[in-house]
Amino acid sequence: MIRRMTNQRLKIMNYLKKVRTHPTAEQVYEEVKKELPAITLATVYRNLHLLADQGDILKLEINKEFHFDADTCKHQHFICRKCGKIIDIMDKDLSEYALEKVSSKNFKPECVTIIFRGICKNCRR
Ligand SMILES: [Zn+2]
Ligand SMILES: [Zn+2]
Incomplete structure (x- = not known):
């Protein structure tokens, strides 16, 4: 199925695909507005949630904030409870299992979201 993407949505998508930082809507907005100065935070927010609802991106709710990830394939996340860092775990077998x-x-089930919580390497020191 071909879905029409607006230019704004495309830019948002392209930015998300480039990064592995799981940005929030605000962080996406800060980057995308460099290219599209007229864009608003509300538009970015709306598009991100739309993309997530369509299954094009992942939406992770962490500490009452949404983080977005363009990689919807089988990977898991580790969240540090001290610094809040989100780290990808690329274990396809685990999701498939x-x-x-x-x-x-x-x-x-077609997809699974696995989130591990604990303490990252930096915070353990
Ligand atoms: Zn940490
Ligand atoms: Zn991820």
């Missing part, structure tokens, strides 16, 4: 494990005739 989880999906398979709960898969039954009652439900057919």
Whole structure:
């Protein structure tokens, strides 16, 4: 299915694809407005949530804030409870195992969000 993307949405998407920092809407806005000075935070916010609802990007709610990730393929996240850093864990098998494990005739899960919480290397020192 081809979905029409507005130029603004495309720019937002392209920025997200470039980074692995899981930015918030505010952070995306700060970057995207360098290229599109007329864009508003409300527009960025709306587009990010739309993209997430369509499954084009991931939306992670962490400490009551939304973070966005263009990588929707099978990876997991580790969140440091001290500094709030979000770190990608690229273990495809883990997600596949989880999906398979709960898969039954009652439900057919297509994606799984796995979030680990703990303390990162920097904060452990
Ligand atoms: Zn930390
Ligand atoms: Zn990620």
